[in-house]
Amino acid sequence: MARIQLAFKVSAPGKVILHGEHSVVYGKPAVAGAVGARNSLIFREQSHDSIDLDYTSISVQHKFAVLEVNKVLEQFSGNENNLDSSDKIESFFKCLIPDNLTDQGRKGLTSTLYLLCGILSQNKIKSISTGFSIKITSELSVGAGLGSSASFGVCLSAAFITYSKCRSVGDLSLDLSPEDKNTISNWAFESEKIMHGTPSGVDNTVCTFGSIVKFTKLKPIEHVDIKRKINILLVDSKVSRSTIKLVKQVAELKQEFPSIVDHMLSAMEEVANHAADLYASDSVDSNCSFEKLKKLFQINNDLLKGIGVSHPKLENIFSIALANGYSSKITGAGGGGYALILLPDSYKEMESFKTLCSDLENAGFSYLETNVGGPGVVVERV
Numbered sequence: 076m077a078r079i080q081l082a083f084k085v086s087a088p089g090k091v092i093l094h095g096e097h098s099v100v101y102g103k104p105a106v107a108g109a110v111g112a113r114n115s116l117i118f119r120e121q122s123h124d125s126i127d128l129d130y131t132s133i134s135v136q137h138k139f140a141v142l143e144v145n146k147v148l149e150q151f152s153g154n155e156n157n158l159d160s161s162d163k164i165e166s167f168f169k170c171l172i173p174d175n176l177t178d179q180g181r182k183g184l185t186s187t188l189y190l191l192c193g194i195l196s197q198n199k200i201k202s203i204s205t206g207f208s209i210k211i212t213s214e215l216s217v218g219a220g221l222g223s224s225a226s227f228g229v230c231l232s233a234a235f236i237t238y239s240k241c242r243s244v245g246d247l248s249l250d251l252s253p254e255d256k257n258t259i260s261n262w263a264f265e266s267e268k269i270m271h272g273t274p275s276g277v278d279n280t281v282c283t284f285g286s287i288v289k290f291t292k293l294k295p296i297e298h299v300d301i302k303r304k305i306n307i308l309l310v311d312s313k314v315s316r317s318t319i320k321l322v323k324q325v326a327e328l329k330q331e332f333p334s335i336v337d338h339m340l341s342a343m344e345e346v347a348n349h350a351a352d353l354y355a356s357d358s359v360d361s362n363c364s365f366e367k368l369k370k371l372f373q374i375n376n377d378l379l380k381g382i383g384v385s386h387p388k389l390e391n392i393f394s395i396a397l398a399n400g401y402s403s404k405i406t407g408a409g410g411g412g413y414a415l416i417l418l419p420d421s422y423k424e425m426e427s428f429k430t431l432c433s434d435l436e437n438a439g440f441s442y443l444e445t446n447v448g449g450p451g452v453v454v455e456r457v
């Protein structure tokens with residue numbers, strides 16, 4: 076009987092950090108949620124012997140010969156414990172990575188090969204028998220603080236886990252069990268290490284599980300029981316920045332002024348705890364809770380400014396928001412990327428929202444009207 080060619084679609088959301096960016100790196104809780112914009116991946120087995128990758132957002136189209144990948148997969152099995160740093164991983168896969176790639180392209184391909192070999196080895200699959208294609212498209216800007224890299228890692232991990240389940244035990248169901256989701260999040264975390272050095276793990280957790288979560292490093296995830304999604308406006312500062320550099324910059328400030336920065340990180344923890352309670356309360360859209368949340372946004376943003384992760388373009392967005400009566404903050408690493416403006420439930424009818432949008436446009440900013448709290452990773456038929 077002819078072997079069925081596998082074909083499926085995976086999608087995973089980007090994330091926003093509502094509270095706790097940077098402080099999460101130091102063991103404090105972060106409150107983060109899935110945004111409406113997603114990465115989508117189409118996986119198709121094919122009759123020719125190559126693995127064809129098409130990553131539109133980073134302009135990478137590349138074909139690996141299955142034979143070459145199988146050789147690397149063979150060397151990988153049994154050797155995985157030695158690959159305990161991103162430098163070692165990069166040098167292990169270097170033989171398959173073309174020289175003429177951008178940094179983004181190199182990291183994207185290295186991460187793909189690492190996840191493929193890691194997940195196949197974990198499932199005792201010793202070789203790939205037919206080629207396949209993977210095409211990833213995205214509604215998320217890369218490098219803007221929306222967790223595009225974590226969502227990318229989650230999509231790839233879910234694709235390779237689905238492929239492995241089908242090829243090792245013939246499971247064609249495409250359903251993801253809670254255990255599968257934990258495995259996906261753990262592998263996406265490994266991919267995040269290649270992208271970002273020392274990630275906290277919040278991004279891959281949210282992009283896998285969706286909704287809103289309270290995340291503290293090395294502790295079980297707490298799912299925040301939200302009653303409705305939170306409306307937000309994401310405003311693009313159009314300033315690119317590097318998460319690694321900003322995390323390092325905060326570490327240096329903490330080293331220079333430990334007691335001051337420690338107090339600020341503890342204050343961020345208090346903000347995150349208070350806000351998580353408000354998101355979980357029935358009345359998050361009641362005036363009183365919403366006004367409290369607005370104040371917490373403002374306090375959180377002032378603390379982030381205090382640790383030096385703002386940017387003049389972000390400040391411009393914050394002033395426009397405030398002038399129209401809205402609270403806003405940095406989200407993610409800061410230094411550029413997106414600013415997050417909190418919107419009330421009835422924002423669409425509000426005159427002040429229309430003015431806010433036209434003021435942002437007049438100042439040259441583009442924005443994305445979305446919400447926080449949607450679904451995490453999903454695998455479905457194509």
Ligand SMILES: Nc1ncnc2c1ncn2[C@@H]1O[C@H](COP(=O)(O)OP(=O)(O)OP(=O)(O)O)[C@@H](O)[C@H]1O
Binds near residue numbers: 114181182216
């Ligand atoms: N949609 C995508 N398609 C392919 N590769 C991607 C995609 N998104 C991210 N990547 C890979 O992830 C790498 C790191 O992404 P980067 O840190 O710039 O963005 P980010 O994840 O959006 O930022 P943050 O983690 O602060 O939210 C990129 O260099 C690229 O290799």
Ligand SMILES: C[C@@](O)(CCO)CC(=O)[O-]
Binds near residue numbers: 095099100275407
């Ligand atoms: C700045 C930071 O807290 C958020 C990046 O999205 C870093 C991290 O959590 O890994």
